[in-house]
Amino acid sequence: MNTLQDRRAWITGASSGIGSATARVLSAAGAEVVLSARRADKIEALAREIRSRGGVALVRPLDVTDKAASERIGRELAGAGGIHVLVNNAGVMPLSPVLEDRVEEWEQTIDVNIRVCCTRYGPSSPTWPVGGTGTSST
Ligand SMILES: NC(=O)c1ccc[n+]([C@@H]2O[C@H](COP(=O)([O-])OP(=O)(O)OC[C@H]3O[C@@H](n4cnc5c(N)ncnc54)[C@H](OP(=O)(O)O)[C@@H]3O)[C@@H](O)[C@H]2O)c1
Numbered sequence: 152m153n154t155l156q157d158r159r160a161w162i163t164g165a166s167s168g169i170g171s172a173t174a175r176v177l178s179a180a181g182a183e184v185v186l187s188a189r190r191a192d193k194i195e196a197l198a199r200e201i202r203s204r205g206g207v208a209l210v211r212p213l214d215v216t217d218k219a220a221s222e223r224i225g226r227e228l229a230g231a232g233g234i235h236v237l238v239n240n241a242g243v244m245p246l247s248p249v250l251e252d253r254v255e256e257w258e259q260t261i262d263v264n265i266r267v268c269c270t271r272y273g274p275s276s277p278t279w280p281v282g283g284t285g286t287s288s289t
Contacts, residue, residue: 153180154180154181155177155180155181155182155235155236156181156182157181158182158183158235158236159182159183159184159185159232159234159235159236160174160177160182160183160184160185160234160235160237161184161185161187161224161228161234161236161238161278161280162177162184162185162186162187162238162240163187163215163238163239163240164188164215164240164241165184165187165188165194165197165240166186166188166189166190166193166194166197167188170188170240171193171197173238173240174186174197174208174238175197177236177238178201178206178207178208179204179206182235182236183206183207183208184201184206184208184209185208185211185224185228185234186209186210186211187211187212187213187215187224188212188213188241189212189213190212191210191212195210198210211224211227215241215263215267216259216262216263216267221267221271221278222277222278225276225278225279226277229277232281233280233281234278234281235281237272237278237279239272241263242264243259243260243263243264244260244264245259245260247260
């Protein structure tokens with residue numbers, strides 16, 4: 152049963168792991184999926200796979216730390232009926248021992264895993280789902 156027919160799901164971090172698996176599941180349930188991640192080649196390949204099974208997949212390469220780019224895609228999707236499900240999944244998990252002083256990796260982790268999730272996809276943002284619902288796996 153296609154329970155997500157006529158629904159659009161935006162998945163960040165769709166180029167691998169949990170994000171790409173979630174995109175496949177949501178597409179199989181009937182949703183149109185919007186695939187975002189930095190590695191455009193990976194999400195293009197996933198989109199081809201989904202389309203080969205009859206699904207609808209849009210590819211929107213994105214670094215989620217780029218606020219303007221996130222909002223541009225959010226506005227584009229809002230203008231096309233909005234999104235119904237947000238899978239706010241983009242994340243990094245570098246092994247960064249404190250003793251190695253990899254401050255940039257810590258900052259990136261805080262930025263992608265926390266700051267973006269808490270500030271970028273809120274109700275006042277064009278990225279907020281229609282009906283005010285969403286899900287975040289990060
Ligand atoms: N697997 C676990 O056991 C586990 C446990 C706890 C939490 N998590 C969290 O769950 C999420 C997914 O985990 P996973 O195992 O599927 O990891 P993964 O395979 O490494 O996937 C992470 C995804 O995030 C994307 N990403 C990273 N930085 C990004 C950025 N700045 N902008 C856009 N996309 C970005 C990556 O795509 P690009 O590199 O192409 O941008 C990739 O698609 C992560 O947030 C992870 O921290 C996972």
